[in-house]
Amino acid sequence: MPARRSAAPRFVIQQHDATTLHYDFRLEVDGALRSWAVPKGPSTDPRVKRLAVEVEDHALAYADFEGVIGEGGHGSGAVIVWDAGTYRNLDDERSMAEALAAGHAKFWLEGSKLSGGWTLQRTRGGAKPQWLLIKRRDERADARRNPQSTQPESVKSGRTLDEVAREAAR
Ligand code: MN
Numbered sequence: 001m002p003a004r005r006s007a008a009p010r011f012v013i014q015q016h017d018a019t020t021l022h023y024d025f026r027l028e029v030d031g032a033l034r035s036w037a038v039p040k041g042p043s044t045d046p047r048v049k050r051l052a053v054e055v056e057d058h059a060l061a062y063a064d065f066e067g068v069i070g071e072g073g074h075g076s077g078a079v080i081v082w083d084a085g086t087y088r089n090l091d092d093e094r095s096m097a098e099a100l101a102a103g104h105a106k107f108w109l110e111g112s113k114l115s116g117g118w119t120l121q122r123t124r125g126g127a128k129p130q131w132l133l134i135k136r137r138d139e140r141a142d143a144r145r146n147p148q149s150t151q152p153e154s155v156k157s158g159r160t161l162d163e164v165a166r167e168a169a170r
Contacts, residue, residue, distance in 0.1 A: 008086035009096070011109055012063040013042070015082040015152075017161050018075050023082060023148075025052060025133065026063060027107070029096045033058040038133055041082075042114060045143040046135045052120065054129040066156055068168035078165040080154035083147075085111035106136065112155040113147045116140025 009028040016024050016037075023041040026033040036052035043050055063084065069076045090106040091099045099105040103122030109115055117136030124130040135141050152160050159167075 008088060008110075010060075010063055011085060011087045011111065012081060013038075013083040013111075013114070014065070014079050015041075015161050016075070016079050017077040017165065018069075019077075021161075024055070024079075026058060027087060027096065028060060028063070029100065031060065033060060033063060034100060036120070036131060036133070041148045042118070042133055042135070044114070044116075044135050044141060044145040044147065046137045046141045047143065049132040049134050052131040052133040054122075054131060064156070066154060066159075066164065068165060078161050078168065080159060080161050080164055081156040082152075083111040083113040083155055085109060085115075090117060103131075113151050 011028065012026045012033070014024045014026070016022055020039065023038045025036045025038050025042065035055045035058055037055050038050055038052045040050050064081070066079055066081050068078045087107045087109045089096045089099065090108055094102065096105060096107070105120045106117060108117050117138045117140070119134045119136055121132045121134065122129055123132055
């Protein structure tokens with residue numbers, strides 16, 4: 001397959017039933033998936049700041065993964081592709097990598113469930129940097145939505161996390 005040089009970078013949000021249920025928010029940056037574990041998932045309400053704990057990068061191919069991660073490991077459990085699409089950097093001055101290194105990135109998502117501007121703001125560095133993921137105030141903001149509860153299914157297969165776990169257990 002030819003390189004899609006002009007394609008917009010991807011984002012994916014995988015719901016993951018590991019030790020604790022969380023959403024893995026991933027942005028394609030320079031050929032890898034920069035990743036954050038967001039316990040409650042993103043909010044579409046700009047007044048709500050969601051904790052996002054930076055975790056290790058994942059390979060780009062992992063963006064399509066849906067299934068059950070095998071027993072034993074710290075990340076074992078069912079995974080669905082809860083939302084996916086493309087994004088663009090809203091920072092005119094800096095690349096995404098530069099913005100993330102500086103601890104403040106702003107970007108526009110075009111997903112199936114989530115769209116509009118979002119901010120990632122680092123609040124604590126160290127071994128496990130903590131960030132806040134916040135909806136920006138724009139026409140896509142909506143304080144009344146709660147997509148985690150009203151749209152729980154995979155955008156890839158239509159299955160819920162429980163259905164994926166049950167099918168794998170058969
Ligand atoms: Mn995870």
